[in-house]
């Protein structure tokens with residue numbers, strides 16, 4: 097079972113704009129095995145959602161996707177007809193979005209929408225779809241599941257709607273699930289519950305999972321692998337162990353430094369703030385995109401930056417081989 | 430849903446009463462009704478006799494009450510001009526107008542909604558531009574001119590369709606097209622705008638993520654949400670067609686209720702005008718009520734609190 101379920105190599109996404117082309121995602125890649133969890137972290141605008149949508153084949157039509165390899169379960173996603181992609185989507189690969197309040201159709205009941213997810217891919221009757229819906233609503237922790245089926249989205253809270261979205265994504269027992277910041281729009285108290293639920297279901301159903309999140313505490317707890325994105329690139333990736341214990345890239349170090357630590361972080365200290373501005377991604381890109389904010393930048397950072405990696409697969413892009421800050425990063429509580 | 434229906438129904442009844450009061454007052458706003466009936470050369474005693482005969486000397490509210498109770502029974506009095514019961518006069522004419530209205534709105538919806546959806550599916554393409562062109566034409570061309578153009582082409586040149594009259598279904602084709610084309614542009618653009626907005630919604634992306642086909646996304650997930658304002662607009666247009674198709678009825682000499690209204694106003698035939706105003710308003714009220722119900726059915730946020 098060492099064959100990857102998902103293989104992404106040199107993925108680029110270009111967005112044609114009035115002033116030129118925006119290179120929103122540039123040459124990123126990762127492999128994911130069955131049952132593995134990859135967490136993608138990085139500040140907003142770094143291309144995490146575009147990457148997720150590109151895998152699902154859901155990018156807006158005007159965006160251009162290219163890759164040297166984009167395979168799901170050995171299926172070349174770049175050469176699938178629309179109809180073949182539809183057969184995969186919602187069936188073998190599913191996605192959960194950031195906006196639970198608006199991601200359900202206001203005109204149909206929860207039951208209709210759950211059943212649809214099943215019936216689109218299974219030639220069975222409604223009764224079976226309904227039974228599956230009830231079972232999954234129970235699984236995602238919704239009580240009185242039976243009676244929820246006739247409710248409409250606007251009658252449910254944000255947390256419940258996201259649970260429904262999770263249940264919907266799981267209707268066909270997908271092999272890959274992509275959750276794009278599934279809790280960002282929710283109350284802090286509910287965030288933890290939903291993430292724990294996702295992690296449990298992932299393990300129980302042995303799915304591969306890509307979780308996009310800002311919560312490094314969650315990453316530390318559930319990630320097998322971590323990819324750190326900055327301005328459209330994966331600047332560092334590796335196992336969760338490697339990333340947290342030996343972060344190599346200055347941006348990763350910055351992120352890890354920003355985690356609040358009980359007793360150490362002063363009240364009011366801003367979270368996740370690394371000073372400086374993100375460069376424009378429009379037009380030709382050269383050198384390290386992080387150099388406008390990097391405190392160990394040198395002149396060489398303006399030209400091609402080498403990709404470095406260890407034998408274990410820990411990889412990063414920086415002119416510095418190793419800054420020697422071993423063990424500086426810490427695993428957040 | 431029941432509470433919603435009752436609330437809307439109560440509102441409709443209230444509006445109906447207000448409109449009936451207004452249309453009844455019309456009789457007194459246009460001067461002394463007795464002298465109007467008697468004519469310009471009548472003597473003062475003749476006018477007094479008529480005033481007593483029609484009961485114009487009684488208190489206003491008593492007359493209104495009388496008129497309303499009769500109207501509820503379908504009795505709108507005698508037409509001054511046609512010398513026959515207003516109700517009989519109207520019943521005949523109304524069936525023509527209603528037929529024309531139903532055909533007109535159907536034509537408008539059947540062309541406007543598919544065109545609007547197609548335009549929204551492919552914005553800024555040839556389909557979209559064509560739809561826009563058709564709708565701008567519809568708005569720029571006055572109905573009477575379009576009607577005459579059709580008559581010249583299909584009746585005079587090709588001799589396919591009768592230019593006037595109301596004897597057979599052929600008589601209704603051109604009026605339907607003219608009336609429907611008048612209502613089409615607004616419906617088309619509202620459908621297009623609604624679809625474009627809805628297609629950007631997160632739940633459309635969810636539907637695609639489930640593996641739904643493009644047709645399913647368009648018609649099951651998008652149109653159902655985009656069509657809500659279209660229903661309200663179509664209801665208003667329908668009310669307008671039933672009351673205001675005077676121009677179209679005149680061009681094609683379809684003697685319907687719109688044409689009757691024009692005749693009655695010109696001849697100061699107040700009982701007929703009153704009755705027509707009340708009935709035209711009732712159409713608006715009924716269609717608004719029906720569209721509220723349709724929207725509540727389409728959008729559960731309206732019906733389920």
Ligand SMILES: Nc1ncnc2c1ncn2[C@@H]1O[C@H](COP(=O)(O)OP(=O)(O)O)[C@@H](O)[C@H]1O
Pocket residue numbers: 111120138139140141142143144145146147156
């Ligand atoms: N449809 C689009 N059209 C134009 N720009 C887009 C579109 N989608 C995303 N972008 C831009 O691409 C960049 C990456 O977006 P995204 O993947 O959503 O970032 P993230 O999810 O990491 O916050 C952002 O700068 C965003 O503004």
Ligand code: SF4
Pocket residue numbers: 345346347384385386387388390391392393394397401413414415416
């Ligand atoms: S390449 Fe240069 S600018 Fe980029 S992270 Fe490394 S040191 Fe900083």
Ligand SMILES: [Mg+2]
Pocket residue numbers: 141144145146276277
């Ligand atoms: Mg995002």
